[in-house]
Amino acid sequence: MSKKPEATIETLRISRLAHKGDGVADTESGQIFVPYTLEGELVSAKVLGQRGELQEVLEPSEQRIAPICKHYGTCGGCSLQHMGEASYKAFKRQQVIDALAARAIEAPVDDVVLCQNRSRRRAVFAAVKAGHKILFGYHTAKSNMLVDIEECPVIAPEIMKAVPSLRKLAGQILNHKDELKFTVTTTLNGLDLAIDGMGKNKEKHYFDLSQQAVAIDLARLSVDGETIIEIRQPLLDMSGISVPIPAGGFIQAVLSAEQTMGELIEEGLSGCKRVADLFCGAGTLSFKIAQKTNVHAVEGEASSVKAFDQAVRGAKGLKKVTSERRDLFRRPIVAKELDNFGKGYDGVVFDPPRAGAMAQAQELAKSPVKKIVAVSCSPASFARDLRTLLDGGFKIKRVVPIDQFLYSPHVEVVALLERTS
Template structure:
């Protein structure tokens, strides 16, 4: 196999460099626009690349695990072109749907602000490995630092590794979801050895030693030393073990600010795919809110938070699968504005109902620009007009980007 010289001209949506050749696009992992590499090419990907020239935008990665770890994609790219690339991901998704619109500058992430992390643990001989999988591999990187995580989680890594060692099955991997809360770390472990019940006394002791707020194993709360609270705009929420929350506090604040600005002055809002109430509880300080969510645990957490006086306006909620049963046009009539923040699959069915409704204002939040663009196309075709599209970089150094889009119609 003969090496080929490849000139990288752009970045792909996963952060790989792209070289355009007579044979089509070739992806070069770790390469930046303006760089030239010599590499073998197999199935459209460069193998064993050797750099001939490097970009002035290339910087030194901030983590010693970066070369192997699959958690980050672009620590080697300086900030300005990195943020421009993230913005371009949103622009391309809109363009692919025929939406020509000026996207706002990216709201940058807090680098060490990731308060939620999902680790994998496994055995390697007598040792326990805890970390993330390697790039394009099932092998595990034993992580001892992580610059994107909340420092409290990084400090806890040795203790978490020790905890995992007590619960590992004889074969296979263990998953640990760690959440930094105002009361300390909340740890939820899945796929633990089925005999863990015999170890409850030692696990409880370990929980106290590590000063964890709560330890959950295979869905069972073993010990809660204090409620693991999250501050949702001044309202305390105890999220379900391992449940979804916005990954960084700074991004949650930025997203919430954009949502509140987007609805403006309004009396009644529907918050769809509301989760534990990230937006609903903030919206309820300025408007009556009806929150709709399909996850029972999230609704339960939301319900418990509402039981304490909070100085909020009227708040109602319902458990409902919005993929199967979106709010239809007549159910949307009471609302002046609608906010929706679906999973990565987007909200196509709900967007179609909004298109047929009399709702005048929609704020769409998404972690997937492609499905967001699809849903925006539906709304635009029904008469909605885009007012703003703002990317929020919640996941530093990764290909993921959050977006808030505001639409209105007469």
């Protein structure tokens, strides 16, 4: 029987950062990835295979700063708090540049638009029982273990303030073998809580759940997609329109990021008469468009379309707004529909999930649409879809990275495109 390899302590020079933010040391035996390090640093690491666990920073970079959270290094939610602002912004911007370059796209990329600490309006927690203790927080990096959080510099203060009460609620409803997911969203009428993973166990806890929802002063409490109690309708302000969000439905993580996207959409669609907003959710960007332009909003999730339609009925001062429920992955809006005998759309916005919008981008490339604003949380699928549009006769006017995923390697990106042929 072969002996398992043992970890060794090595001194490594970090030459660059990988796309997930880990430092990379080039050695004679190959690359070694060491989290929580910066370019140029000399570090001591516990190495096993291609992975290194940071032991000590022997020669720190001038860009290294002290983390602002006591859980940093154990909690898997943040991995970049040790970066100074200049290197942090450069890293996020480089993510977009590299993704474009991988598709042979040369385009100027704006500086990263940052969001503030404590601005994330949705948090997803996990809860488990560990003996007599309830652990309520985030998973550690590359592990199923939980960090029982006491602070978080990313999420909105209203959410963090509710954590002790949510932990208490978890203790009342958890079985020993269960792990529950708590999705908490700040709304105009208080916190919206969606719990997933209870299964049939929820039936014996209806009373406790309702009682605790009142005690915590939640706007709404849902379990596994079923509304247990709605004390006040959970609403979000989307460009001046009050939208009743579905439990756990898609929203932009940070309000300031959504507002920046709205400004870019206004710039990118200037002069358009009729716009299609594809993968629109509950209207995150549609209502901004509808302030000046007729808009047709398309979304595959039924609860989001229902919320959108309800908001439209109560909205005032908008241009013509229509909606359609449609799975754009299986049934994209084809070029002929986009044209509609010359009376179709002259502008399109699309903001798909992380997988991107390959089929829809192919139809857009064949269509007579003049202006497109592409939004994505994945630079890789974003670049792939842009390549399709460029090959179809579009040019890139502007690319803007937006950081609404604080201290993580992820970045949102928006591109403004215009047809040249």
